[in-house]
Amino acid sequence: MERPTVRAVKQALARGTAIAGAQRFAPGTALSITCPVVSQCSMAQVIDVRVKIHNASSPFQIVEEKWFHGVAINPGGRFEQSFNHVAVADSYGEGRNILVDVLIAGKEVVGHVFDDAFFVGGGAVSFAFEQPTITVKQ
Amino acid sequence: MAILWIESVLGLPSSAKAGTTVTGSVFVMNIDSFSRWVALNIITEANVSIDPSVFPSPLLPGQVAMFKISFPMSVQSMHLSIAAQYLEGDPMYGGGWITGDTREVDVLVEEVVIPPPPPGEGKIGFGFEQPVIAA
Numbered sequence: 001m002e003r004p005t006v007r008a009v010k011q012a013l014a015r016g017t018a019i020a021g022a023q024r025f026a027p028g029t030a031l032s033i034t035c036p037v038v039s040q041c042s043m044a045q046v047i048d049v050r051v052k053i054h055n056a057s058s059p060f061q062i063v064e065e066k067w068f069h070g071v072a073i074n075p076g077g078r079f080e081q082s083f084n085h086v087a088v089a090d091s092y093g094e095g096r097n098i099l100v101d102v103l104i105a106g107k108e109v110v111g112h113v114f115d116d117a118f119f120v121g122g123g124a125v126s127f128a129f130e131q132p133t134i135t136v137k138q
Numbered sequence: 139m140a141i142l143w144i145e146s147v148l149g150l151p152s153s154a155k156a157g158t159t160v161t162g163s164v165f166v167m168n169i170d171s172f173s174r175w176v177a178l179n180i181i182t183e184a185n186v187s188i189d190p191s192v193f194p195s196p197l198l199p200g201q202v203a204m205f206k207i208s209f210p211m212s213v214q215s216m217h218l219s220i221a222a223q224y225l226e227g228d229p230m231y232g233g234g235w236i237t238g239d240t241r242e243v244d245v246l247v248e249e250v251v252i253p254p255p256p257p258g259e260g261k262i263g264f265g266f267e268q269p270v271i272a273a
Contacts, residue, residue, distance in 0.1 A: 023273075029273050032272050039265075040261070045262070100269075
């Protein structure tokens with residue numbers, strides 16, 4: 001594995017946005033993923049959008065990287081191009097983070113991490129913990 | 139035998155911004171034993187204004203003349219070769235201005251730092267909505 005960049009380390013340490021009600025998919029499931037990006041720029045821009053999917057337990061273990069080059073986007077405009085991804089199980093864990101970066105002229109200008117955007121695996125080994133009940137023994 | 143001496147050049151900055159007007163004063167002393175007509179001549183690429191270009195009266199021995207100079211600063215550093223000149227003989231009969239002393243002065247152009255334009259123009263910002271994932 002290549003040595004991660006400082007930016008990648010920062011992103012790994014930064015707390016991303018957790019997705020409520022993230023779905024769990026069986027390994028091998030073909031998925032369609034869309035990561036909408038909305039321009040808050042004051043002028044039209046041509047951007048590159050990079051989407052990385054990595055294991056939540058191993059941020060530098062990139063499962064898939066997808067690029068969308070030369071996206072022209074107006075102020076307030078919206079980019080949402082779906083792409084296909086096959087859920088792949090690995091030994092690092094079931095959670096998958098999605099990292100979306102916007103680049104202008106080859107330079108990263110802003111990015112965002114969605115933690116545990118989805119899970120891959122049967123979830124056979126999974127436990128929930130409820131609040132302990134404490135009573136006084138008579 | 140020396141006749142003139144450029145005593146000092148005052149007020150000229152060592153550096154100036156391009157496009158600004160640079161001013162200074164040149165003081166020339168007559169170190170001859172006779173009165174002399176004195177003029178200032180500056181060789182440079184700049185369009186230098188000299189006031190007066192010829193001192194209005196003959197300079198007495200030991201007397202100092204002041205010349206005000208000014209020029210627009212170019213985008214390049216300026217090198218001024220300042221020459222104090224005295225009148226020898228009668229110009230009507232082959233006489234003329236003879237350089238008695240020179241002074242070399244440099245005025246550097248100040249580096250103009252232009253902030254790099256942001257990628258594209260104007261405000262840059264993007265919002266990221268929650269990914270939509272479907273089997």
